[in-house]
Amino acid sequence: MSGDAAPGAAGEGNTRTRLDRGRGALGPALELVHTGRAPTRAVLTAELGVTRATAGAVAAELEALGLIRVDARPGAAAGSQGRPSHRLELAEDGPVALAAQVHADGFRAALVGLGGRLVATAPGCETVDADPAKVLRSVVEAGAELLRETGRRCVGAGVAVPSAVAEPEGTALNPLHLAWPAGAPVREIFAECVRAAGITGPAFAANDVNLAALAEHRHGAGRGARDLLCVATGHRGVGGALVLDGRLHTGSSGLALEVGHLTVSPEGRACHCGSRGCLDVEADPLAFLTAAGRDPGPEVSLLQQANELIRDHRADPGVRTAVETLIDRLGQGLAGLVNILNPDRIILGGLHRTLLDADPERLRAVVADRSLWGRSGGVPILACTLDHNSLVGAAELAWQPVLDDPITALTHT
Template sequence: MTRTTRLERGRSALGPALELVHTGRAPTRAVLTAELGVTRATAGAVAAELEALGLIEVDSRPGAAAGSQGRPSHRLAIDPAGPVVLAAQVHADGFRAALVGLGGRIVATAPGCMTVPADPVHVLSAVVDAGADLLRSTGRRCLGAGLAVPSAVAEPDGTALNPLHLAWPAGAPVREIFTERVRQAGVMGTAEVTESAESAVPDSTAFTAFTGNDVNLAALAEHRHGAGRGARDLLCVATGHRGVGGALVLDGRLHTGSSGLALEVGHLTVNPQGRTCHCGSRGCLDVEADPLAFLDAAGREPGPEVSLLQRARDLLRTEYEDARVRKAAELLIDRLGLGLAGLVNILNPDRIILGGLHRELLEADPERLRAVVAERSLWGQSGGVPILPCTLDHNSLVGAAELAWQPVLDDPLAAMAG
């Protein structure tokens, strides 16, 4: 059988093969062969085609491990010089743009601190301009764009329904705005980004950028590349610069509900007599277990010099022995644990991962948090659910990139030909 024939038979396996390498589940051709359920020759042809597309590298002469027998299998890895996608995140204290390669690897990043204005066009223009600068300086080919926002994002329209910690109006068409700005910047499909590059985008009117809730995207990234790898039903809860969000991965797929609005965990009540929430209720997790709540409980001013999240992290790391800081941490751990216990009772996940300030709270006193969850959950006393810290830096950015990479994972040939 010729290589061409083998490739034709294995063409439908290109996407699954790329996803296996992308998520680190196929480090060698032997593993790829087993995972795809194809012949060794077909797996070889598929790997060779992905290498020819500039997406992966195949090492045909890897060194054998000490004590091993037989010829070592070809090693597979993401091509470090391959294409990238533009990923961006907007939060209460500004934004961050990045170029992200396959495998969840951040190639370049540019933070932008600004007071996020009421008009989303302004900040999204700044985001895309920063991304265009990164592409210009690196000369990389861009295959897509994804955006993470601190709001529920309605599907299929891509509107931000409740950007509570931004001044944006409810229902802002963020996907439409982001897509249009990317088109205008001309960053797609070319390594040469110019100031007037609209015509550089092949069939630019067909291009659509992707948008999602920041915690949903953090969960997606962690499930593919971080602390959630291998989990079947993964619950992610995180607090970023303001507020608390949650996300759920079921059977390996991000669960967003019928219209993208599932799992607004920030509006679980954990302190009925607590602060008034932006949603109109009182004592929601959103206002009782975020960085501002921690700083208030510790008697500290937020300060203008750093973000709320960074100020809270620094306080927890450097002044934890202070009685008031420790008491504030314990208070937030108890509130977080109460919320997690309710979620465990409803969702029965096999793993919980915590991000943002919640990751630091877990690391400060893991026994206390796990004890609260065990005490309050129906099944907590019979083994409990593993509670782990998120492991990826900028996981919402990586998750935004995952949205942009998905068309390439679905059909590498079509994506690379565009």
Template sequence: MTQTRTRLERGRGVLGQALTLVHTGQAPTRAVLTSELGVTRATAGAVAAELESLGLIRVDTHPAAPAAGTHGRPSHGLSVDPEGPVVLAAQVHVDGYRAALVGLGGHVVATAPGCMTPPEDPAGVIGEVVEAGARLLRGSTRRCVGVGLAVPSAVSEPEGEALDPLNLAWSIGAPVRAAFTEQVERAGLSGPDGAPLPCFVGNDANLAALAEHRHGAGTKSRHLLYVTTGHRGVGGALVLDGRLHTGSGGLALEVGHLTVDPGGRPCRCGSRGCLDVEADPLAFLEAAGRAPGPQFSLLHQAARLLREEYADEGVARAAGLLADRLGLGLAGLVNILNPDRIVLGGLHAALLTADPDRLHSAVARRSLWGRGVALLPSGLDHAGLVGAAEAAWQPVLDDPLGALGE
């Protein structure tokens, strides 16, 4: 057995870890990869070469000279292969869908938005978004290695059923994973060897949290708490050491049902004053004395009001009220979960941007550890969509050789 082969055999156990480091931007050079993996330089070189041979990364064989004042040889640069495989990511929301081809590194290669009122049968809108993705693939030469779908509902594991489709007309327990898998097969999507593509379905807030942790405002965080609000309601997720904490059945972190005002609005969960009804776009519009219109989603209307009319006294007062309610809920979560970073999405990100001191103060004032927690707005435009791609990429990140059939 050659020395190179021996090094490669030694390093194959860390191929997935190495790919994840390049995928998340944590190993921009072979020297950093060597350090992060805790292997020899030769083994790291063999690992990088293997990932390059799989078409997943590129190794710069002509590295630039070291910066002035530094020592040692320049290290080979590492990056994801811009012509490498992709996954098909899809997201369903209250007024339509979006499909995209997403490469390693969270790079959106192509996207196709669509507007429609999702029908009561999930297969209708899922079929539309899958077909939109199939058209993107037909116009691409890239190899597809998986498909992922984000939906605005808690999704049970392992059944793949939508248990809380608040904003959609779907029935509780709708079999979204089965419908998604069926539509992918019907569209004729398969791997290069003709095998069915692995299909993944998850809650949009969970998947957005994963995307933010790997490519957005949550990078380098160990314990990331993500809280967001879309059209209606409040969602959240927790990422621990790079993995989503989903609980025993995929239903963990229903942060929207934290009580922040015991005498407040009735919530569909049976309680009163939950974040779900006290800190979402509808609550903001009502607090600002604005009647919601039919033209756009509530999130769009609330975000535009906050952005364009924050100087209005009533709008500013409503924003402060929501910030206080959100801060109260976040403070409780900080006391329980002790995250090192909180990332806010949707309208909550806009609230933080409009008055960061108010929200920081609300969290710090009511929690034991709140002063030491970084509080940041989302760093991604389509976090749920990128998160759906992350779910589809996960088998490749875990075992590149096994997932790609090499």
């Protein structure tokens, strides 16, 4: 640099140097804002362990990429002490991910921004064809229409399916509650549909409960947990997921935590897996309706029928007995998982969330009575808090490359 460089150029150079030093912090910084852990630049500075100047340069770069907004004037949060700091917020008009979910009673597409915010959703379809390509093509077309309507930039796409999904190939090994063939190459088909629709960015596929756990850990009831167990029943069957040390645990090939096939009633119903009395068939909506002596109707989903029965007819003796029966079955399964996994928090979704709300003390007592860890102090059992958490989790798959390396990911989409 020559000795007569303009002061403005020198200041610009210093800013660029700070940004170069902090470029590796762009992804971690974005993740902190994305998960709500860095509401101000001061918090960002402390969390990243960098200088205020470097944090400022990193925040400015993320703002230039259209991902966050930095308040022009620093302000102090209510009740806080010390120097005011610039607030950091996610850009309301920023990019989105296309998220899709397929389940036994239909499928849905949505656009999801940073922070797990649902920007737009398409009307759900209640018919799932036996051909996965036809279903995935329809859901991607619905997502593409949302992108056209909103004019948003898309960073990628993710789909949640009710099946164990093998990694890295993305095949649905056991879509038991769909008419899809075992081993369907869901990720490959989904990616082809995304490309055919002219949508940029990578495409991903994963198990729906794994994605629900990921979303809840980042944005919902699991936030702050280190070892988080999620168990949920949606429209059919029971699924589970585990976050270990802040990361989703999928096992050696994506098949970990098939909790639906824990036996809770050895003489119970025959399960699709070949065993009997598994959680999958003893603690899902169909099992509840059967225990309550109700014939499932075709007009609405099994999950909706079961939830409405508990909420609107809890005083009915048959419904009350069915609630107790399923709570005991669920509690027995959770106790076994607690003994094996020792999580610091359990979150429940779908019908299990409704059962927890109906009688939280009974469920916690069953888990405590049947688990060693429960007897030593108990494990917090909470309800999932995000609506459409599997959709949000599917979007997290698409957002992950951006969180890892914002500049590279956005340059290539």
